[in-house]
């Protein structure tokens with residue numbers, strides 16, 4: 001069984017910025033959703049897990065073996081989509097993927113078959129003859145996903161893979177990753193709760209370089225049971241409510257502003273308790289960690 005472990009990992013960049021602070025994550029086959037606000041350290045963590053950045057402290061283990069000192073086996077098994085995925089604009093999708101397959105050492109015949117399958121899977125077959133410079137953001141993202149899957153990886157690390165995708169493409173990608181995760185370690189980062197809500201049975205919430213919580217969606221929801229409230233306030237009261245509480249949503253109505261907020265007790269006379277959703281649970285966790 002494939003395992004990937006980050007053990008007590010820290011990353012301090014030159015200049016002193018600490019992006020990751022003693023974080024431990026153990027992963028086996030399945031999809032782990034890494035959820036956190038911008039700047040939480042998600043990309044740093046993923047670059048460490050992908051052996052591109054060395055941790056300042058702590059260990060990275062692939063199948064129990066030290067992957068910092070010996071990154072080869074993990075690299076050979078890895079499909080990685082970086083956040084800032086770049087392409088050669090003059091190459092077509094097919095040429096670009098063929099080039100990357102060659103760089104990864106995939107034999108030409110096998111690469112051709114695999115590229116055909118991936119283009120089909122990612123709905124790029126029609127566009128595959130056009131230069132990448134003419135692709136939309138969503139299409140480029142799909143090319144990025146195709147390249148991560150080129151060499152039939154055992155470990156898939158995708159950093160904000162849904163950025164720029166439309167709702168239908170998002171849904172398709174989520175399903176694809178969920179399917180891949182049946183036999184593989186899939187680590188997906190996002191700051192969008194709905195991206196992982198429907199696929200990740202396992203969610204890690206990070207902020208300030210630390211792991212704030214890890215659990216199933218049900219466990220995250222249970223942690224905020226009884227703490228979600230809705231109250232109708234006047235426009236002029238909104239700022240005060242926001243100053244006092246973590247606000248998960250606001251809807252302007254003809255009667256006033258309906259504010260959904262987190263509070264361990266009834267925050268206002270007339271506030272009505274609501275069933276928590278994952279967005280509430282996430283905000284409660286991140287809010288409690290001191291990041292807003």
Ligand SMILES: Nc1ncnc2c1ncn2[C@@H]1O[C@H](COP(=O)(O)OP(=O)(O)OP(=O)(O)O)[C@@H](O)[C@H]1O
Nearest residue numbers: 013017018019036037038039040041042043044045
């Ligand atoms: N190469 C670097 N040198 C110095 N500081 C860095 C470097 N890379 C990231 N940082 C800083 O480390 C912190 C964590 O960044 P990181 O990109 O890992 O977070 P993130 O959760 O992926 O956020 P985002 O979604 O905005 O990319 C940020 O404050 C960032 O500015």
